[in-house]
Amino acid sequence: MLTNYQTGIYFDEMMKKDGAPKSHYQWFYQLVNQFTERELLNKHETAQLNFLRQGITFTVYNHTGGTERTMPFDFVPIIIPRDDWEKIEAGMKQRMTALNLFLDDIYHEQRIVEAGIIPKDLIENNPYYYSRQVSGLDIPLKNHIFLAGVDLIRDEKGQYRVLEDNLRNPSGMSYVFQNRYVMRQVYPELFFQHSIETLEHQLSELHQAVTSHLPMNANPTKPPTAVLLTPGIYNSAYYDHVFLAQQMGIELVEGRDLTVKDDVVYMKTIRGLKRVDIIYRRIDDDFLDPEAFRPDSALGVSGLLRAYRKGNVSILNGIGNGVADDKAMYVYVPDMIRFYLDEDPIIPNVETYSLSDPERLEYVLDHIEELVIKNVGASGGYDMLIGPQSEESEREEFKRKIIEKPHQYIAQPTIKLSRAPAYQEGRFYPCHVDLRVFVMQGKTTNVLPGGLSRVALKEGSLVVNSSQGGGGKDTWILAESGEQHA
Amino acid sequence: MSNMLSRVADSLYWMSRNIERAENNARVLSVQLIHMLEASNQETVDRDWEEILEICASAKDYYGLYERLDRDTLIQYLTISPFNLNSLMNGMNYARENARSTRDILPEELWEVLNEFHLDQKDWQELPSTRQHTQDYLKKVIKTSMTSQGVIESSMSRGTPYTFIKIGKWLERAEKTARILNVTCEKNRKETNVATDHYYYWLTALQFLNGYDAYIKEHPPTMDSKHVLSFLIKEETFPRSICYCMDHVLEAASKLEGGKVSHYSEDLFQLLELIQEEISQTDINEMDMNQLMSFLDHFQNRCSTLSRMFSETYYLIEPVHAK
Structure with a gap:
């Protein structure tokens, strides 16, 4: 099936340069070779339909309104050997511990600023730094990051690197479960020879993590009432919200279902008001409470922040996390790990240049065609320039933008993102991939085994975001260590 | 679930009403399309259509948009018109939206039944409005309603949402x-x-x-x-x-x-x-x-x-x- 497959100059997850599969893909390779072309096509079709029928969609907005779309699914899984995964897991726990300490620090003493490691300006000028709203607050478990979605990539040597820390409202966890579900339904044969980490207990872990964030003034004799706060059915990640609320058995609420009385949050039920203790919100900070943030927000709940400050309700993820997962702050995460934990980072960053430094700026302007330029405030692959794939006019535009607002941009060398085979339209071809790893923190830290492998299905494309044509793959962590028996 | 959110209760109530309304209207229209064939004169047929309009929608709203009762316009108005709040298409869309905002408490199959209707809807809109297509569409609405009720009866706990x-x-x-x-x-x-x-x-x-x-x-x-x-x-x-x-x-x-x-x-x-x-x-x-x-x-x-x-x-x- 993969006879004409070329790994090229990239690191390939599955294939070796000589055209043979890597040892941890040996079984998979053999099993796939047993399928006929017709079977492959049928299975592919069935899998895509499965997502559509179940309405596992996200909404893309453009000038003509919203369209519901499914995320294309690719059946070639990303298989990660046990030892590699253990390193990723340790790296994620280390990174989240440091970032959480950082968040608690900058909303309290700011030791890291005093130590001269991070410039004060970088924090105070950050648009997501909500000092006025949440400084000095002692939040439950001192935990700011209940759920993180960390994007990892592999460079041309196969080294894992952190590309982004998503500490606000990372989405996509439902896809991990649905990808596995569809995979089991449509490709059961592939599971026969593999022993892989199950996802079964992960949602109960997530639920425990939610309910462990008891607010200070919660009634200790009653189990807490937790809710998932969604912006509603028009939000692009609505399916994610539905899935998580349903699987955790917590109420899915909208802003209009909640009300605050005497600094206590209630939900409006058919029997009147019921007290809410913990809110896992999927609404951004600035829309949370029109009283404290954007007054024009129709999604939020007036008075929520007052209730939070009084310790009457917990809000997950914490308010003000945006200052830590910002692309400008990203550069400093390795320093945070050294400062708070006195350890070296287990999983390194991608080399990144901050453009505030005039020398760097000059270098970047001279070498823009080799670099990737990103807006520190944007996400989802927007306002981004991929130098080697850009047109002259785009480069000029970015140069202009950089000179105008150097603080707003960072530059990174174009990484030769690793690739893996994808099967679409009847053939296998190499596509760039990344991996979003989900880290849950409550009383303990738990890394969901695997995560969401995202794939840029457009040949040659580096953008894996689902809003821009990216797809998803199942991710398998092999349960046994060492080589698979072939 | 006895403390169900009011918004959720409202959505469930209207989901159910919308499905039921679509089924009933589809049946009325389907019966009329058959009776029409045996009607003796044009006058009777026109009067019958007037009554169908009164049963399935509002004559006042209809005449706000159109000057006269024309059979094809009316069928279109009652089935897939976006301008008629009670058209079958709108009813089924509202039902789906209601179900979508309460998906976390509904049986998965119920959502799938309503979603399937929605996904097929595009195909229906592109078909020419022949008698056969219209009848097929009406049947599909009725079947969707019946299947929904089957899912509800066979899989929902007899609690508050039910x-x-x-x-x-x-x-x-x-x-x-x-x-x-x-x-x-x-x-x-x-x-x-x-x-x-x-x-x-x-x-x-x-x-x-x-x-x-x-x-x-x-x-x-x-x-x-x-x-x-x-x-x-x-x-x-x-x-x-x-x-x-x-x-x-x-x-x-x-x-x-x-x-x-x-x-x-x-x-x-x-x-x-x-x-x-x-x-x-x-x-x-x-x-x-x-x-x-x-x-x-x-x-x-x-x-x-x-x-x-x-x-x-x-x-x-x-x-x-x-x-």
């Missing part, structure tokens, strides 16, 4: 039955001369309400107007009779309250019992068409009061604040 779904369905049904009978009585009253016409009117009413087969088992096929009216108003065993639907609303509401009447639900139960009494005390054999029509009008008004009171009791709509 009860709200059922109450929505019974109320919608009772109202539709009253509407259809009202239109039929009106026609009957206007034209008192030809016996075969009357036969045809009451037969149609039974078919609109999917009750012909059930009726024929109990009564001779003479289509005596009083028999048909008694059957569709007072027959306790027929699931679309007004009496049956209202009995079930009361039963469901009382289950919701665990058999108790509290201060907040007092008005609701009083009204439900009053309606039940009004139905049981009505002697259809003693009434002429005018009296029957005013009984049906009265009942339809009761239904809208009930619907409002039900919403208020469970905070389904925000209470109006005094300024």
